[in-house]
Amino acid sequence: MGYVIELDGVTQTFVSSDGSPVTALDNVNLSLNRHEFVAVIGPSGCGKSTILRLIAGLLRPSAGTVSIYDLPVTEPRDEIGVVFQKPTLLPWLSVLDNITFPMKHKYGRVDDRDKERARELLAMIGLRDFAAKRPNELSGGMQQRVAIARSLLHDPDILLMDEPFSALDALTRDEMSFELLRIWSERPKTVVFVTHSIQEALLLSDRIVVMSARPGRVAEIIDVPLARPRNLQTLSDPVFHELANEIRVKVFSRKPE
Ligand code: ADP
Numbered sequence: 001m002g003y004v005i006e007l008d009g010v011t012q013t014f015v016s017s018d019g020s021p022v023t024a025l026d027n028v029n030l031s032l033n034r035h036e037f038v039a040v041i042g043p044s045g046c047g048k049s050t051i052l053r054l055i056a057g058l059l060r061p062s063a064g065t066v067s068i069y070d071l072p073v074t075e076p077r078d079e080i081g082v083v084f085q086k087p088t089l090l091p092w093l094s095v096l097d098n099i100t101f102p103m104k105h106k107y108g109r110v111d112d113r114d115k116e117r118a119r120e121l122l123a124m125i126g127l128r129d130f131a132a133k134r135p136n137e138l139s140g141g142m143q144q145r146v147a148i149a150r151s152l153l154h155d156p157d158i159l160l161m162d163e164p165f166s167a168l169d170a171l172t173r174d175e176m177s178f179e180l181l182r183i184w185s186e187r188p189k190t191v192v193f194v195t196h197s198i199q200e201a202l203l204l205s206d207r208i209v210v211m212s213a214r215p216g217r218v219a220e221i222i223d224v225p226l227a228r229p230r231n232l233q234t235l236s237d238p239v240f241h242e243l244a245n246e247i248r249v250k251v252f253s254r255k256p257e
């Protein structure tokens with residue numbers, strides 16, 4: 001009780017195209033405290049995206065319960081920002097209109113404050129001059145940054161991010177990580193951040209959930225003892241590298257033979 005997000009005994013079974021059942025998640029328990037930043041790592045297909053879809057209310061669990069603020073999740077909620085693995089922008093709208101689209105969808109209109117905030121976010125993600133462009137005029141990494149800006153527009157209390165930086169080059173990735181940390185410290189949020197990268201998980205999070213391969217289970221939850229604020233120095237801190245190695249061993253030892 002009292003958690004912002006809670007998965008209690010969550011099992012998720014899908015029916016694959018040949019009719020056989022696939023257990024994507026098996027008895028997953030996970031609780032997030034208010035304003036906690038939790039990273040989820042694990043091999044491809046272990047159910048990371050499924051966890052986010054369950055929390056986002058886009059999927060109902062086959063068994064167990066998913067709760068937000070102690071209430072079972074039954075449908076998508078406005079106070080949650082989601083960044084999917086793919087940018088999912090609307091091709092016929094400009095970049096600016098894509099960022100404000102959730103407001104338009106919800107209220108039927110976009111006010112000047114939203115537009116101003118969208119422009120601020122565009123500047124933050126380094127795309128100030130791209131407001132009037134269409135998504136297909138942007139690279140994959142730029143589109144993903146627009147999707148991140150869109151998720152932040154209404155300053156959500158809960159942010160769910162599915163490998164949001166994986167389409168970015170290494171430099172932009174570090175920049176976006178620090179930007180995300182800055183936003184999170186200025187406007188605290190409860191964050192679930194799915195990633196393939198141990199370094200990224202370490203740099204960003206308070207705790208790292210290590211998932212095992214299919215069926216996805218929580219293998220281990222690791223506290224990240226690195227001080228905040230984290231910055232470029234964090235990346236060169238010997239403790240950072242020791243931790244990364246420890247976690248790498250754990251993740252590898254979970255790989256199926
Ligand atoms: P991850 O994000 O960790 O790579 P996913 O959560 O996307 O993994 O998927 C977990 C498992 O569930 C995979 O085996 C995937 O094929 C399966 N799966 C996910 N969604 C569906 C679906 N809608 N129908 C059938 N199988 C699915």
Ligand code: MG
Nearest residue numbers: 048049050085
């Ligand atoms: Mg995924």
